[in-house]
Amino acid sequence: MAEKREEENKDDGKDSHFPVMTKEVLEVLNVHPGQWYVDATLGQGGHARAILEAGGSVIAIDRDPKAIEKARLELLPIFGERLRLTCMNHAGMGEFLPSMRVDISGVVLDSGWSMAQASENGAGLSFDAEGPLDMRMDPTLERTAMDILEQQSAEELAAIFSNFGEEPLALPISRALVQSRSRGRLPRTPKELAAFVSGVYYRKGYRRSRRHPATRVFMALRIEVNGEIDSLVRGVSGVRSILGSGARLAVLTFHSREDREIKHLFREWVREGWGRLLQSKPVLPGKAEIEHNPRSRSAKLRVYIAN
Ligand SMILES: C[S@@+](CC[C@H](N)C(=O)[O-])C[C@H]1O[C@@H](n2cnc3c(N)ncnc32)[C@H](O)[C@@H]1O
Structure with missing residues (x-):
C-alpha cells in the first residue's frame, strides 16, 4: 500500500491511506x-x-x-x-x-x-515521537528497538544498520551509540534517537539532505525488531x-x-x-x-x- 516505502518520509501525506497498485x-x-x-x-x-x-x-x-x-x-x-x-x-x-x-x-x-501503524502513538516510528523506542508491529514480540540498542555490540548494530538500512554511516553511528551507552546516555525516545543520528551526520560534515538523516537507521531497526x-x-x-x-x-x-x-x-x-x-x-x-x-x-x- 501507499502506506510505506523504502525511504519513509513522514512529511508525505502522513494521514493518507492509499493501497498501492x-x-x-x-x-x-x-x-x-x-x-x-x-x-x-x-x-x-x-x-x-x-x-x-x-x-x-x-x-x-x-x-x-x-x-x-x-x-x-x-x-x-x-x-x-x-x-x-x-x-x-x-x-x-x-x-x-x-x-x-x-x-x-x-x-x-x-x-x-x-x-x-507508522503514525500511531507508541510505535516509535516518527522522528518527533516522545514515547518509548518500541517499533513492534505485533505486541506479543518480546524485543523492542530499545532492547536492541541496549544489548547489541557496536559491530552488531552496524550490521543491522548496514544490512537493513544500507546506512552509509553504520559504523560511526553504532560506535557513538555504544559510547553513549557506556556513559548511561543512550537515546530513549524516537525524538532523541533521530537527534542523535543527525548529530553524527553533522559531526561527519554532512549538512542538509532531502530526507531525515535518521531514516535508514529507523527503517533498519524496524526491520530487525519485527524480523x-x-x-x-x-x-x-x-x-x-x-x-x-x-x-x-x-x-x-x-x-x-x-x-x-x-x-x-x-x-x-x-x-x-x-x-x-x-x-x-x-x-x-x-x-x-x-x-x-x-x-x-x-x-x-x-x-x-x-x-
Ligand atoms: C503495507 S500494510 C498492507 C496494506 C494493505 N495491502 C492494504 O491495502 O491496506 C502491511 C500490513 O502487513 C502486516 N504485516 C507485516 N508483516 C507481517 C507478517 N509477517 N505477518 C502478518 N502481517 C504482517 C502489517 O501489520 C500491516 O498491517
Whole structure:
C-alpha cells in the first residue's frame, strides 16, 4: 500500500491511506468471482476489499490485531462468509492455509507497515515521537528497538544498520551509540534517537539532505525488531507448495533487500520447474499513482504463476 516505502518520509501525506497498485494487483491475480485468494498483509484492507468487490473470496492475514479488528468491523458486515480473518504472522501461512480447506487461486503480500501503524502513538516510528523506542508491529514480540540498542555490540548494530538500512554511516553511528551507552546516555525516545543520528551526520560534515538523516537507521531497526525479511521469506517459501496449477503469487516490496530476496526465490522456483514468472521485470507503479501517492514510488510487484 501507499502506506510505506523504502525511504519513509513522514512529511508525505502522513494521514493518507492509499493501497498501492490495487489495479495492478487485481489484474495480476486474475481475480475471478467465487474463487479464494489470500491477502497475507491485510493492513487497512485496501487490497482485500478490491478483491472482494471483484467477486473473489478472501482469507485475510495480519499480525497486528488492530488490522484484524478494523476489518471485522468494516468489511465482515459487508462481505460475510466471503471473508475469513486470521491474526498471525504470515511466516506460518504455508502450514496454516491447508486447514482452511479451500483451493487458493492467488496470494498477495504487500510487505512492510501501514501508515496507521507508522503514525500511531507508541510505535516509535516518527522522528518527533516522545514515547518509548518500541517499533513492534505485533505486541506479543518480546524485543523492542530499545532492547536492541541496549544489548547489541557496536559491530552488531552496524550490521543491522548496514544490512537493513544500507546506512552509509553504520559504523560511526553504532560506535557513538555504544559510547553513549557506556556513559548511561543512550537515546530513549524516537525524538532523541533521530537527534542523535543527525548529530553524527553533522559531526561527519554532512549538512542538509532531502530526507531525515535518521531514516535508514529507523527503517533498519524496524526491520530487525519485527524480523521482517525472515517472515517475508518464510511466508512466501511456505506458500509455494499449496498453490495449485495456475495459482498466482503476487509480492509487493518497497525495499531493495526484500525485492532481491523475492527475485531470487522466484528464479529458483522457475529453475526447479515449479512454475513461471508473469514477466521477468517487476511491475512498477504508473506516473499518475506516484504523483497521487508519492509513497508508492519505490514499489515493485513480482508475480509467480504455479505450474
Ligand atoms: C503495507 S500494510 C498492507 C496494506 C494493505 N495491502 C492494504 O491495502 O491496506 C502491511 C500490513 O502487513 C502486516 N504485516 C507485516 N508483516 C507481517 C507478517 N509477517 N505477518 C502478518 N502481517 C504482517 C502489517 O501489520 C500491516 O498491517
